[in-house]
Amino acid sequence: MPVTQNEKTITLKHEQSGSSVEIYFFGATVTSWIQGGKERMFLSSKSTLDASKPIRGGIPVVFPIFGPPPSSPPEYAALSQHGFARTQTWTLDKILMDREEGISVRLLAPPPPASFNHSYKLAYVITLAPHQLVTDLHLTNTSSSENFIFQALLHNYLAVPDANKLQITGLDKGVDYKDKVLGGKLCTWEGGVLTIEGETDRVYQKVPSQEIKVDDGAGSGFKVRFRGFEDCTIWNPQEKGKSMADMEDGGWDRYICIEPGFVREFKSLKPGEEFLGQQVITVL
């Protein structure tokens, strides 16, 4: 069966190519993507998969805030880092497609915590194709009278043989980025190739190309395309990863996060309005 599930996970298998993807209902977190016989997602061996903490690896879903909570409005200020979507238990809504071209499922987020009194519908469509993984976040403001503000981001951890050998391209010259390593300083990207030479935590804002390439320096890599999402965070903590309780030793050398999102400010949806944020990850 191409789509199978148990209490904790749902697995899509593309039988012709051997590709597969595993998704935890906890956080709707993709935890494994096997393509070309290789694991393409990094998942820390120290990650708790028992729903007590967000999963460290794969693709956690960041919503309705990115990063530490803002100072207001109060119901947003009370949230924890990256919001609650990554620690909610989602449910399978529908198998949308099950064909040779690909397999696609839709998961639905439960209602928000009681303290976050907003009405919306949040769905996540995961599509597995032979060389690609596509993840789409669909948000609808279901309130009939109030605007809904949010940030959202798909926090992929792409598995690479050595983060120090990566060449990251596609970031347009002249794009502004917030450098969190420099305390959130706003900088302008000079163009060219980004390499990981130490802790890197940058929020590139409004990236016109909407396509980032990662050359892994070993003959392979990834392309991450996005739509709806306009910003892209690039994160690798390097040695600072040692201070993360759920990060395996040296794990920071085995992944890169190229995170499409809408995070430079809050996006506002009018009553009834919809937002689609998509990432398409292709193995090169």
Ligand SMILES: O=P(O)(O)OC[C@H]1O[C@H](O)[C@H](O)[C@@H](O)[C@@H]1O
């Ligand atoms: O430790 P987490 O809450 O999962 O966050 C992991 C990382 O997420 C993003 O990439 C942020 O830009 C980083 O500043 C943060 O450290």
